Amino acid sequence: MFALPIQAEGTFTMEKMNRRKFIGTTLAGTMAMTTMLRGASNNTGKSRLKTGLIGCGWYGMVDVKAALKVGGVEIVALCDIDSEHLKNSADEVEKLQGSRPKTFKSYKELLDTPGLEAVIIASPPHWHALMFIAALEKGLDVYCEKPLAYDINEGKAMVAAAKKHGRIVQIGFQRRQSQAIQQARQYIQQGNIGRIIQAEAQIHYTAEMRDTTPQEPPASLDWDSWCGPGPKLPYCPQIGHFAWRLEKESGHGHLVDWGIHLIDATRWILSLTMPRSVQAAGGIYYFKDKITTPDILTVHFDFDTCPVIWHHRMWGAQEYDPEVSNGIFFYGEKG
Ligand SMILES: NC(=O)c1ccc[n+]([C@@H]2O[C@H](COP(=O)([O-])OP(=O)(O)OC[C@H]3O[C@@H](n4cnc5c(N)ncnc54)[C@H](O)[C@@H]3O)[C@@H](O)[C@H]2O)c1
Secondary structure, three states: OOOEHHHHHHOOOOHOOOHHHHHHHHHHHHHHHHHHHHOOOOOOOOOOEEEEEEOHHHHHHHHHHHHHHOOOOOEEEOOOOEHHHHHHHHHHHHHHOOOHHHHHHHHHHHOOOOOOOOEOOOOOOOOOHHHHHHHOOOEEEEEEEEOOOHHHHHHHHHHHHHHHHOOOOOOOOOHHHOOHHHHHHHHHOOOOOOOEEEEEEEEEEEEOOOOOOOOOHHHHHHHHHHHHOOOOOOOHHOOOOOOOHHHHOOOOHHHHHHHHHHHHHHHEEEEEEOOOOEEEEEEOOOOOOOOOOOOEEEEEEEEOOEEEEEEEOOOOOOOOOHHHHHHEEEEEOOO
C-alpha cells in the first residue's frame, strides 16, 4: 500500500487546518494557472495578458494574487455582485499592480471590456456554466475554478463550448502541479507497486457552522444575483459567501467541493478516464437541519482497471492516524 497524505506537499495537516493555512497551501499551486494564462497570450515581448476576474471572493483573489506574483498578467477588470468585495478587491489589485481595474456588477459587461483577453471565473459553481460559455463566445481564454460545473448537463455544454470556440481553457485542479502528486504518479506508473487493484481517497475534517437562521443579506450583497440560475434560497450566513459549499443548490457538498481534488489526482495518477458506475451511501447525521449535503459519505467509483473509494466525515472524526485524514491510498499487487 502506498499512502499519499496531502501533508506530503509540505503544507498543512488537517487537524490544524484553518483558512489561512489553506490559502497558503493553495497559493503555490495556483502558479499553474498563471503559466496557462501567459501561454494563452497572443502578445509577445513585455505586454501583459489583459485578464478579468469574475467573483472577487476568497479564491478569486488567491488566483489573482498568484497571477500577479508570477507576472505577465494585467488585471484590467473585476466583477462581483457584492459591492464590498468588488471595492476591496479593486483596492488590493491597484496596490499590487499600480493600476486600478475597471469594476462591474454584471459579468456580461465585464466580458465586453475592450482589449480583454482572458478571464478567471471564481464565482460559486452554480454560476460557472453561464459565465464560462459567455466568455468563450467572446473569444476569451478561460481559467475556471473547480468544480467545472454544477451538474453533468452543464458540464457537457461547457465542454462542447470549449471545443467549438477552440480557446485555451483550464480548470482549477492545481494539485496536478504539486510535486508530491507528480512524484506519486511517476512512482506508480514506473510499476514500483505493481498493478493498482484499489485506491481510496478521503478528507475528514471539522466543518465550521455559521448561523442558519434565515435573515436579510448584508446590504452590499445582491442576493438575487448570487442565487442567479439556481433556486432563490432564503439568505443565511451558512449558505452565503464561502459557506455555500455544503448547500446542495450551490456547492453540492464536501466531495464535490474539496474531495474533487483528490478524485482528480487519483484519476490523473492512475490514468483513469470515467467510471463505469458510481454508488454512494451516506447522509446528514451530525449536522442535521444545518446543511443539505452529507456529513458522512462513502462512494464507490467503478473504473475499468480498479475501484476508487471515497470517504468523508465532517465533525472532527479523524483517521486512526490523523496524518492521513486528508490523502490517497494506493493498493498495488506488489505493495
Ligand atoms: N482550486 C482550489 O483549490 C479552490 C479553493 C477554493 C475555492 N475554489 C473555487 O473557487 C470558486 C469560488 O470559491 P470561494 O471560496 O472564493 O467562494 P466565495 O464565496 O468566497 O467567493 C465567491 C464570490 O463570487 C461572487 N459572486 C457570486 N455570484 C456572482 C455573480 N453572478 N457575478 C459575480 N460575482 C458573483 C460572490 O459575491 C463572492 O465574492 C468556487 O468554484 C470554488 O470551488 C477553488
